[in-house]
Amino acid sequence: MLQFLSLSVNQFHVPLSFKSFANHSNLKVLLARRNKFVAEPATSQTWSPKFQLKVFDMSSSEIEEDGKLQLPNFLYYQYDLRYIDLSYCSYGGIGFPHWLVENNTRLEDLLLMNTSIVGPLFLPSHPNPNLKTFVVSYNHLQHEIPRNFCSIFPNLETLWLRGNALKSAIPVCLGGMQQLIYLDMAVNNLFGGIPKELAMSRSLVFLDLSLNTLSGKIFAPIYYFFNSLAVVLLRGNKFEGEIPDFSTISSTNLYVLDVGFNHLSGKLPKWLWKNTNLWRLDLSRNHFEGSIPMEFCNLVDLLFLDLSENHLSGAIPSCSNLQKIRYVHLRKNKLSGPLSPAFNGSSLVTLDLSENSLTGEIPDWVGMLPNLSILLLKANQFDGELPVHFCRLYALSILDVSRNKLSGRIPSCLSNLTLILRTERDISHPFYNMIMYSAFRNVLAVSRLTIYDLISNKVSYDGELPSSQLYFFKYGVEYIEFRTKYQVYTYQGKILVLLFAIDLSCNRLTGTIPPGLGNLSEIRGLNLSHNNLTGAIPSTFSKLKQIESLDLSYNNLTGRIPSELTEMTTLEVFSVAHNNLSGPIPDRKNQFGTFEENSYKGNPLLCGPPLNKSCSEGTPTASSSEEHGPVDMGYFYISFAVSYGIIFLATIAVLYINPYWRQAWFKFVEDCSTACYFFIVDRLGRLPCFRRNM
Structure with a gap:
């Protein structure tokens, strides 16, 4: 007799009522995720099934016709479910189906992520001591977390309420749940502090309370985060005060600490550098001051570092053992001195040191980073010539060295940059899906389905586990700030993957613009403004078919604006203002029909629309002045x-x-x-x- 049936990940048109499976009385596992369901006449939808399922999964499904899915009616007659996943289905604003838990007293895993659940979180009337996983993230739950939540589900291991509209204090009773391992209540309207009972939990491994309105002190003296805690995510709250030098957080179990976007102050705590297994450290957008100590070099497993937008000062420690680090963000501090080889490992993907007070020449080791994709050094005091070794950064996609004191010519070899398309894997920190999973595989409840004994034959489900099991390891998307189109934009995720840009503005660069820059066909932003560049605008720029912003203003460029530039049909911002250009402005076609007078001002010898100056025969041009012979600059x-x-x-x-x-x-x-x-x-x-x- 049929006990296990999987229809998952196909193009079947499954009847929404599931009535066609009515006669399979021994059916225990029914998997139908990622399919399209077909609505049936209302008269045929109500039926009483002959089977009692243990496992049911119709996640990531949709209805064939335009409209909302409905919960299959046969679920009202199920009393032996152990696992149910209805995630990523739009059910049109249903209330929380508390009857599922009431009817199925042996239910262990309830996954309702992103299912359009609205209203308050109504709980069943009787406790369910068997429920281990409760996932209702990314819905529209409102009001308070029920006070009897812990007594209704006393043995939870995983509680995810992320991305709702819950307005509540954190229930103190959560600290008394001795089996609780993963707690995610981020992106809600939680207020108050972290209860000391929760901070003293001996079972908690993963804690995410990010993006709420929590306040008070995170590491108050009476709070003790025990050795089990491995991931602490408290980003985007209103925590304040100093972090004491003493902490009982284990020096071996802490892998992720993110307390960015708060109001923390004081110096970086000494205990931090003893957590030698840290993979991710984010203390950005706080008020930390003082220097980065040499003990920072102890974090040999560090992959991601973000100390941006604090008041840190002094030199960057020179560490030769941080060979695994991939993402470094130290922008908007007061760091000074020359750029030491602190992050010269071959794994480095992003180096953001913008808006500090770093001095000296940009060292050669920066050009020896084979995986460096994003290099942001703007608004420092770097001097010397623009390094030729930038040309060896074959993985480079974003370069910003603006607002420094760099001199010399633009290396023509920059035109050899490939501006390769990076995958999202390079940006979104895949170690949350791989490394963390490996580290916690002994405590994750990912084997529950494999131990289901389906009646006497002991049929087990060894198939693919639901993707939601790894849901909470996908945090930590990298973002950067980059100025283009006269504004500072924040880029992250898939958008950041597609950004190719170079900003050399506000330096002391001289010489002509290399025509080879027109070979950077994938570039979207090029800013060479506020330098001392001379010569003509290369007509090869017409090959920049993806470019959206081109700024050549405030230089000493001469000659005409090449008419070929009108072929740049993606151009949104264009400026050649304050140069010595002459002759008629290119025809107002394609994108050039949108550029106004500000794009050309400060060039007395330019003429034609949109300028008020017409191009008459007597209009002086650079070429006409040359008829009288060149000016002897020595005399x-x-x-x-x-x-x-x-x-x-x-x-x-x-x-x-x-x-x-x-x-x-x-x-x-x-x-x-x-x-x-x-x-x-x-x-x-x-x-x-x-x-x-x-």
């Missing part, structure tokens, strides 16, 4: 220096002879100094560079 500089010297000496003589004029002169200087300064800075093209980053 020009000598004559200018002699004239300036004569005027300067004459002014000194007059002021020395006439006291009245001398007094008036100094008063004029005092009154106008500030205004003159800003006028001069603006004319030099440096003030807009400053303003745009305020």
Whole structure:
């Protein structure tokens, strides 16, 4: 007799009533996930099944016609279910099906993730001591967590209420649940503090309370996180105060600590550097101060580090043993000194040191990182030439060295960058799916289905486990800040995968723009503004078929704007303002029909729409001036220096002879100094560079 039936991951049109399986009286396992269901006439949907299932899974399914799925009516007649998964199905705003738990007193796993459940969390009237897994994440549950929750489900191992609208304090009784291993109540409206009873739990391995409105101190002296805790995610709350140097968090079991986006202050605690098994450490967007100690080098297994947007100062410790680290974010601190080889391991994918006070030349080891994909060094005090070894970063997709003191020419070999398409695996930290699963495989309840003995024949289910079992290991998506289209955007996940951009703006670069940059066909943003670049705009830029933002403003570019640029049909932002360009502006077709006067201002010799200056025959151009022969710049500089010297000496003589004029002169200087300064800075093209980053 049929006991096990799997229809999963097919293109079957399964009858929503499941009535066609009515005669299989011995059926125990029915798997129908990732299929399309067919609605049947209402008269045929009500029926009483002859079977009593132990396992039922119709997750990630949809109805064939437009509309909402309905819960199969036969479930009302099931009394022996041990495992049920209805996740990722839209049931059109149903209430919590508490009758499923009431009817099936031996139910062990209830998975209702993202099933459009609305309203309060109604619980069954009688306790269910067998329930181990309770997953109702990403629904629309509201109001408080029922006070009798712990007494109704006293032996829970996994509790996921993430992504609802629960407005409640954390129930104190959760700390008394001796079997509770995984607790996820993130992305709700929870308030108050962390109950000390929960902090003292001896069973808890995974704790995520991120993105709530919790407050108070995280590591108060009376709180003791015991050795079982391996993952602590408290991001995006209102916790405050200092973290004491003492903690009983085990130095061997803690793998993930994320307390970013809070109001924590003081120095980095000493106990932190004893957790040598840490994979992810995120203390970003707090108020930590002081230096990063040398003991930081003890974190030899560290994969992800984010200390951004604090008040950390001093030099970055030079660590030669951090060979596994892949993602480093230290932006917006007060770090200073030269860039030490702290993160020169071959695994490094992201290095973000933006907006610090780092000095000296960009070292050669940066160009020897074979997997480096994102390099953000903007707003420091790096000097020297733009390193040629950047050309060896074959995995590079985002480069930002803007707002430094880099000089010299743009290396032509940058045109050889491949700007390869990175997979999402490179961005979303796959170790949450792999490494953490491996570390916790002895405590995860992933083998429950394999031990179901289906009546006397002991048929077992050894198939694929539901993806939701690994759901909570997918946190930690990387994000970066990058300026393009005159705004700072935050990129993460799939969008970050597709971003290819180079920003060399606000430096002291000279020479011509390498025509080979037009070979970067996948680039979406290129900013060379606020430099001292000369020569013509390369017509090869017309090959940048994906580009959305091109900024060449505030340079000394000459010649015409190539008409071929109108072929860049994806261009949204274009600026060549404040150069020495001449001649007619390209025809207003494709994207060039959208660019206004601001894109071209500061070029007296440009003409044509959208400028008010028409291109008449008498309009001077760079080419017409060349007919009279080139200007001898040597004679020009000598004559200018002699004239300036004569005027300067004459002014000194007059002021020395006439006291009245001398007094008036100094008063004029005092009154106008500030205004003159800003006028001069603006004319030099440096003030807009400053303003745009305020």
